[in-house]
Amino acid sequence: MDYEGIRSSNCTKCKEAMILVSHKFKPPQKSDVAGWKIVKLLLDKGFRFGSVYTPLDKNILLKVTYPTTLEETKEFVKLYEPSPNAALLDNYEALKQGKFK
Numbered sequence: 489m490d491y492e493g494i495r496s497s498n499c500t501k502c503k504e505a506m507i508l509v510s511h512k513f514k515p516p517q518k519s520d521v522a523g524w525k526i527v528k529l530l531l532d533k534g535f536r537f538g539s540v541y542t543p544l545d546k547n548i549l550l551k552v553t554y555p556t557t558l559e560e561t562k563e564f565v566k567l568y569e570p571s572p573n574a575a576l577l578d579n580y581e582a583l584k585q586g587k588f589k
């Protein structure tokens with residue numbers, strides 16, 4: 489994805505700054521409070537729902553599945569939290585560019 493030339497904009501309803509996420513993001517149902525808690529935690533930690541990879545071996549990256557429970561999410565965040573520079577990148581790109589901690 490091309491993140492050049494992105495402008496920040498605010499929500500027309502609540503005026504909060506909007507967060508650009510990957511097209512892969514699947515929003516929970518409006519009534520799914522637990523689901524939105526997970527989304528908020530992931531966003532707060534810099535995840536943007538792009539693909540997340542973990543190094544499996546030398547030059548081998550394994551694609552990681554996003555968590556579905558709050559417990560899993562806390563673990564996921566600890567393991568895969570992107571560095572600030574990598575927040576807008578798929579971590580695959582970040583790993584390639586050496587921006588992933």
Ligand SMILES: [Zn+2]
Nearest residue numbers: 499501502503
């Ligand atoms: Zn809003």
